[in-house]
Amino acid sequence: MEIVFDHVSKKIGKNLVIDDMSFKVDSHKITGLKGINGSGKTMVMRLISGLIYASSGTVSIDGKVLGKDIAFPQSLGLLLENPSFINKYTGYDNLRMLADIRSTINEERIQEVMRIVGLEENGKKKYKKFSLGMKQRLGIAAAIMERPQIILLDEPTNALDTDGVEMVKDIINTEKERGATVVISCHDSETLETLSDEIIEIQSGKITRQYMPKPKFEENNYVI
Amino acid sequence: MKFIKLLYFDLKHGVFKSYYKYLFFLLLVSLAFWECHSTLSANDLNNAKFSDYLLYIYGGAKEYIPTPGVAFKLPYLWLLNHVLILFFVLNYMHKDLEGVGQQIIFRARSRNLWWISKCFCQFLSILFYYLLSWLEILCLCLISGVTISFENSTFMVDVMDFGEKLLPVTNLCLIAETTIYPLLFTLCLGFVQMCLSLFIKPIFSYIVSVAVCISSAYRINIFLIGNFSMALRSNTVISNGVNDLFGIFILLVLGSVSIIIGKIKFGKYNILNRE
Numbered sequence: 009m010e011i012v013f014d015h016v017s018k019k020i021g022k023n024l025v026i027d028d029m030s031f032k033v034d035s036h037k038i039t040g041l042k043g044i045n046g047s048g049k050t051m052v053m054r055l056i057s058g059l060i061y062a063s064s065g066t067v068s069i070d071g072k073v074l075g076k077d078i079a080f081p082q083s084l085g086l087l088l089e090n091p092s093f094i095n096k097y098t099g100y101d102n103l104r105m106l107a108d109i110r111s112t113i114n115e116e117r118i119q120e121v122m123r124i125v126g127l128e129e130n131g132k133k134k135y136k137k138f139s140l141g142m143k144q145r146l147g148i149a150a151a152i153m154e155r156p157q158i159i160l161l162d163e164p165t166n167a168l169d170t171d172g173v174e175m176v177k178d179i180i181n182t183e184k185e186r187g188a189t190v191v192i193s194c195h196d197s198e199t200l201e202t203l204s205d206e207i208i209e210i211q212s213g214k215i216t217r218q219y220m221p222k223p224k225f226e227e228n229n230y231v232i
Numbered sequence: 233m234k235f236i237k238l239l240y241f242d243l244k245h246g247v248f249k250s251y252y253k254y255l256f257f258l259l260l261v262s263l264a265f266w267e268c269h270s271t272l273s274a275n276d277l278n279n280a281k282f283s284d285y286l287l288y289i290y291g292g293a294k295e296y297i298p299t300p301g302v303a304f305k306l307p308y309l310w311l312l313n314h315v316l317i318l319f320f321v322l323n324y325m326h327k328d329l330e331g332v333g334q335q336i337i338f339r340a341r342s343r344n345l346w347w348i349s350k351c352f353c354q355f356l357s358i359l360f361y362y363l364l365s366w367l368e369i370l371c372l373c374l375i376s377g378v379t380i381s382f383e384n385s386t387f388m389v390d391v392m393d394f395g396e397k398l399l400p401v402t403n404l405c406l407i408a409e410t411t412i413y414p415l416l417f418t419l420c421l422g423f424v425q426m427c428l429s430l431f432i433k434p435i436f437s438y439i440v441s442v443a444v445c446i447s448s449a450y451r452i453n454i455f456l457i458g459n460f461s462m463a464l465r466s467n468t469v470i471s472n473g474v475n476d477l478f479g480i481f482i483l484l485v486l487g488s489v490s491i492i493i494g495k496i497k498f499g500k501y502n503i504l505n506r507e
Binding site: 054 | 234237238241245330331332334335336337338339340341342343344499500502503504505
């Protein structure tokens with residue numbers, strides 16, 4: 009699915025958080041959002057997800073304008089910063105509760121996703137007893153479980169250990185191979201450059217640079 | 233189908249999992265009942281009926297006419313009933329919107345369905361508070377040996393000091409005055425509060441609700457809609473009371489308009505986490 013920002017600005021109260029932003033995210037590609045805290049990465053994610061709409065300009069998904077033609081992208085998986093679930097439920101129950109809304113996946117798929125994110129051994133543990141890393145893993149599981157066409161991952165490596173970061177990289181690459189359009193934001197430039205087909209740098213709500221990261225072998229040659 | 237699932241989620245998490253709120257509310261209703269019981273006993277009205285207890289708790293107060301030396305008495309049981317219920321239903325929508333509700337709303341792919349589900353949830357939640365409190369008062373009356381009847385007794389004349397202005401009230405009217413009207417008022421103000429909370433912070437919308445209740449107790453005015461919920465200010469109970477039918481009309485219109493404005497506002501509402 010193609011995502012197009014056309015001269016998008018967004019005001020929250022009196023603050024201009026996104027300033028005349030235009031870019032295109034190609035289908036089946038991984039696009040990285042780079043920028044310091046407060047630069048506007050999360051707002052871009054929220055604009056794509058339909059949780060907020062543009063004050064001016066348009067955000068469109070496959071030609072359909074969000075807030076006008078559609079309220080939300082038709083097939084979306086979303087991980088925002090600090091994912092939140094129901095404390096009294098187990099990780100599995102939380103995923104099942106969310107999956108029940110669309111009823112597009114079965115219990116086996118939920119079990120499979122729990123295994124992919126490394127939570128299969130914590131099936132009976134309540135969410136309130138989850139560590140930060142486990143919460144993050146559950147957030148990632150919720151974002152990918154329904155095999156969505158668009159996956160938005162805001163700081164997916166937050167609170168994860170080295171193994172967790174590798175797991176996230178594997179998941180993102182697998183989702184890309186499946187045909188999903190992935191947008192990620194990450195503090196870690198190295199992880200972002202390794203994963204992304206294209207990187208958009210954002211500063212104070214504006215795009216400052218848009219580029220293709222160098223392929224690995226090219227970088228090695230350069231270093232040598 | 234999606235709406236049923238959204239409503240099921242809201243009822244489960246917004247109504248039935250808030251059992252501690254209901255317990256607290258029922259505790260206060262029992263305190264109100266015992267206060268009423270002791271007042272009636274003090275006035276030697278041993279023939280008081282179930283309807284008198286409902287009137288005492290939900291009936292409000294007669295019109296206050298500012299007079300030197302006469303202090304304004306706040307109908308605190310009437311006020312407490314409304315402000316407590318409105319407080320209990322205040323936060324669910326916003327709490328859900330900042331948490332797992334964000335995952336739910338984009339899966340439902342409709343802001344309208346989500347809003348309507350929240351309105352249904354609020355309606356059922358308020359209704360549930362009332363049903364529980366009526367049931368509790370009924371049980372306490374049965375335990376205390378109070379006659380279960382809606383017949384008009386001398387209670388209002390003697391305790392509320394209405395004297396000659398009191399009109400003969402039919403049983404059906406008394407049932408409506410002590411149950412339907414307070415319920416309609418809480419529902420209406422609940423929807424106004426819910427709608428307002430999309431424009432201003434939820435706590436400020438709650439302050440507006442409390443202000444409407446207190447102002448309604450202080451003076452009679454059609455804009456102070458709390459008057460329509462007070463049996464002791466109704467034109468079926470006193471000769472110069474507020475018009476009940478007009479009250480129903482105003483409450484229904486205001487509640488419906490709030491739901492519609494809320495739906496329009498929520499269609500463009502920024503779903504963000506509170507900073």
